[in-house]
Amino acid sequence: MNHLLQNQTENEDEKTEQIEIVLILEAIYQKYGYDFRNYAYSSIRRRLWYRAQIEEMNTISEFQSKLLREPALMKVLLKDFSINVTEMFRDPGFFKVFRSKVVPVLRELPYIRIWHAGCSSGEEAYSMAILLHEEGIYEKTQIYATDMDEDILERAKSGKISLDHMKQYTKNYQQAGGTKEFSEYYTVKDNYVTLNPFLKKNIIFAHHNLVTDHSFNEFQVIICRNVLIYFNKQLTNRVYDLFYDSLSDNGYLGLGSKESINLYNSSNTYQEIDLVERIYKKIK
Known part of the structure; x- marks a missing residue:
């Protein structure tokens, strides 16, 4: 039973996180005009948590609150979202x-x-x-x-x-x-x-x-x-x-x-x- 309860709790946490990520991407679009709502979920989740942890945020919702009030932080996050892997004559x-x-x-x-x-x-x-x-x-x-x-x-x-x-x-x-x-x-x-x-x-x-x-x-x-x-x-x-x-x-x-x-x-x-x-x- 404890194992079932643990799985249920983990599933609920995952669903909550998914909601948080949907909300922060919508907030970014509404506040700053950048639309990441249809980026691949796993990639965007990883990049959000990378920046949130650097900012010592424990949840994506907490990170969203700070992000909406600090435009300079959005500029930093934009670089996290950007894909800047390149080379001369790559491939x-x-x-x-x-x-x-x-x-x-x-x-x-x-x-x-x-x-x-x-x-x-x-x-x-x-x-x-x-x-x-x-x-x-x-x-x-x-x-x-x-x-x-x-x-x-x-x-x-x-x-x-x-x-x-x-x-x-x-x-x-x-x-x-x-x-x-x-x-x-x-x-x-x-x-x-x-x-x-x-x-x-x-x-x-x-x-x-x-x-x-x-x-x-x-x-x-x-x-x-x-x-x-x-x-x-x-x-x-x-x-x-x-x-x-x-x-x-x-x-x-x-x-x-x-x-x-x-x-x-x-x-x-x-x-x-x-x-x-x-x-x-x-x-x-």
């Missing part, structure tokens, strides 16, 4: 396949607009700039790199990267099919490297929230990798709709290795270009 196979299967089509276009959604600190957008430069089509390309975190966008604009990362980034570049010496694209000073200015001349870094904002242009390529895994099915489909509306006819969509267009309610509107690297083409 090199993606860039290698993009170079071989997508670039030949782009080369025939009079202009190219590419949207990197959820760009974080910009490494992926700069990687694309390098790839397109080597393929001779960067001059006719405009890259839009967006993120909901304005602080991380400022870092992206600087084009500065810790020197500690460059060994791995060089390896990624080589595996991605790079045709030059990677060191040609940056200069070293102290413990940082600064990417060459020509790489950013056709990149626009801008604030955009995939959850609440709408389409802002028509693109020949949209790349959103390892972002949708943090959304629930409802929000994932909302973002897929946004991408569909933003892609030109025969435009390309690049996803992360753990993401699939098959989760989209209208997945039949895309043709698979590469299954392993998750590259798709809009066909209707």
Whole structure:
């Protein structure tokens, strides 16, 4: 009986916590305008408790009360919720396949607009700039790199990267099919490297929230990798709709290795270009 009572108590505590999390996400939306209500529950729960424990809060409700009264705390929590894991030429196979299967089509276009959604600190957008430069089509390309975190966008604009990362980034570049010496694209000073200015001349870094904002242009390529895994099915489909509306006819969509267009309610509107690297083409 004691075991049954313990299980019942644990279930009640879990239900209470779920209610608290629903309420704090609604409060964040109402107070600050950030909508995390359809993020994957396990991820959002983990990040909320991480910050709540740092703030020495014993319950999510207690944390909510403080959060509503301290806007500076919301700014900190926003960073906890942001997904800022990135690398130059992360998942090199993606860039290698993009170079071989997508670039030949782009080369025939009079202009190219590419949207990197959820760009974080910009490494992926700069990687694309390098790839397109080597393929001779960067001059006719405009890259839009967006993120909901304005602080991380400022870092992206600087084009500065810790020197500690460059060994791995060089390896990624080589595996991605790079045709030059990677060191040609940056200069070293102290413990940082600064990417060459020509790489950013056709990149626009801008604030955009995939959850609440709408389409802002028509693109020949949209790349959103390892972002949708943090959304629930409802929000994932909302973002897929946004991408569909933003892609030109025969435009390309690049996803992360753990993401699939098959989760989209209208997945039949895309043709698979590469299954392993998750590259798709809009066909209707």
